Amino acid sequence: xxxxxxxxxxxxxxxxxxxxxxxxxxxxxxxxxxxxxxxxxxxxxxxxxxxxxxxxxxxxxxxxxxxxxxxxxxxxxxxxxxxxxxxxxxxxxxxxxxxxxxxxxxxxxxx
Amino acid sequence: xxxxxxxxxxxxxxxxxxxxxxxxxxxxxxxxxxxxxxxxxxxxxxxxxxxxxxxxxxxxxxxxxxxxxxxxxxxxxxxxxxxxxxxxxxxxxxxxxxxxxxxxxxxxxxxxxxx
Numbered sequence: 001x002x003x004x005x006x007x008x009x010x011x012x013x014x015x016x017x018x019x020x021x022x023x024x025x026x027x028x029x030x031x032x033x034x035x036x037x038x039x040x041x042x043x044x045x046x047x048x049x050x051x052x053x054x055x056x057x058x059x060x061x062x063x064x065x066x067x068x069x070x071x072x073x074x075x076x077x078x079x080x081x082x083x084x085x086x087x088x089x090x091x092x093x094x095x096x097x098x099x100x101x102x103x104x105x106x107x108x109x110x111x
Numbered sequence: 112x113x114x115x116x117x118x119x120x121x122x123x124x125x126x127x128x129x130x131x132x133x134x135x136x137x138x139x140x141x142x143x144x145x146x147x148x149x150x151x152x153x154x155x156x157x158x159x160x161x162x163x164x165x166x167x168x169x170x171x172x173x174x175x176x177x178x179x180x181x182x183x184x185x186x187x188x189x190x191x192x193x194x195x196x197x198x199x200x201x202x203x204x205x206x207x208x209x210x211x212x213x214x215x216x217x218x219x220x221x222x223x224x225x226x
Binding site: 031033035040041042043044045048050088090092096097098099100101102103104 | 115142144146152153154155156159161166167169202204206208213214215216217218219220222
C-alpha cells in the first residue's frame with residue numbers, strides 16, 4: 001500500500017552533530033519531498049527530489065532520492081538548536097496529486 | 112515571499128455544527144489541497160482541487176465534507192455536521208503542479224476543536 005516508513009521516530013543529539021533519517025516504502029514514488037514542522041505550525045518544505053539517484057542540498061541539509069525509487073534519506077550536518085522540530089518525508093506517486101506522509105522524526109538538539 | 116494563509120487559526124465548535132475553514136493559496140498556483148493532522152499523528156490527504164472541481168479525494172473526505180473556490184482568491188473547506196473525531200489541525204496547501212514543480216506549500220493551519 002501507500003505507506004511510508006520513517007525512521008528513527010525520534011533523535012536526541014548534541015549541537016554540532018550530524019543527523020540522518022530515512023523513509024522507505026514498498027511502493028515506488030516519483031517525487032520525494034522533505035518537510036519540517038514546528039509545534040502548532042504548518043509543514044515547511046525543505047527539499048524536493050524528482051529523479052532516482054538525485055542528491056540535492058539546501059544549506060546544511062542534503063537529501064537523496066533512492067535508486068529503487070522506494071526510499072529517500074535526509075542528512076543534517078552540524079546541527080544547531082533551531083533544527084529542533086519534526087521532519088516529515090512525503091511522496092507523490094505517478095498520476096496522483098496526493099502527498100503520502102511518513103510519521104515523522106522528532107529531532108531534539110541539546111546545546 | 113508568497114505564502115498560503117489560513118483563517119481562523121483556531122475554531123471551536125459544538126458537535127453537529129457546520130464549520131467553514133478558509134484559505135488563500137499562493138496566487139499563481141493552480142492546484143489546491145486540504146490535509147488534516149490529528150494531534151501527534153502524521154499529515155493525511157483529504158482532497159485536491161483543480162479547475163474548479165475535485166480532482167482527487169481520500170476515503171476520509173465523505174459526504175460531510177465539501178470544498179469550494181467562491182472567488183478568485185479563496186479556497187474553503189466545509190464540514191457540514193462536525194463530529195468529535197473531526198478535531199484536528201487542517202492544512203491548506205497549493206502547488207503549481209506542472210513542468211517539473213510538484214512542490215506543495217502549506218499554510219499555518221486551522222486548529223479545529225469539536226466539543
